[in-house]
Amino acid sequence: MTVRTATCRCGQLRVTCTGEPVRVSVCHCLECQKRSGSAFAVQARWPDERVRVTGAFREWASRAGDSGMLATFRFCPECGATVAYASEGMPGFTAVAVGAFADPGFPPPVFSVYEGRKHDWVAVTGDAIERWD
DSSP states (O other), rough: EEEEEOOOOOSSEEEEESSSOEEEEEEEEEEHHHHTTSSSEEEEEGGGGGGESSOEEEEEEEEGGGGGEEEEEEOOOOOOEEEEEEEETTTTEEEEEEEGGOTSOOOOOEEEEEEGGGOOTTOOOOOTEEOOO
């Protein structure tokens, strides 16, 4: 069975995920842009029972993106990197920032959401991409 570990920038916060993610997506909403510091965010989700968090973290809850659902973010108190979060929109699942895995071979996204907020210069490619505005 596949086991992947995501870490914060300093490495003390680790999120270990067992099995394949149930969903990998790109989100273009303005809140994900702020969270990631990029023009979009890429995250993968696993059922909570297949996710183990080790190391110190702090939590911060906020309205999540255009959905208006509450999200609770887990971030490293040392380096500040957000590694994982949970959203009311997908209860029972933990989302992990794909970049935190530092794995160029990570499975590609199959969903691209809030494309109405997508920067004009961004192109998300792939035949399997399902697009939502």
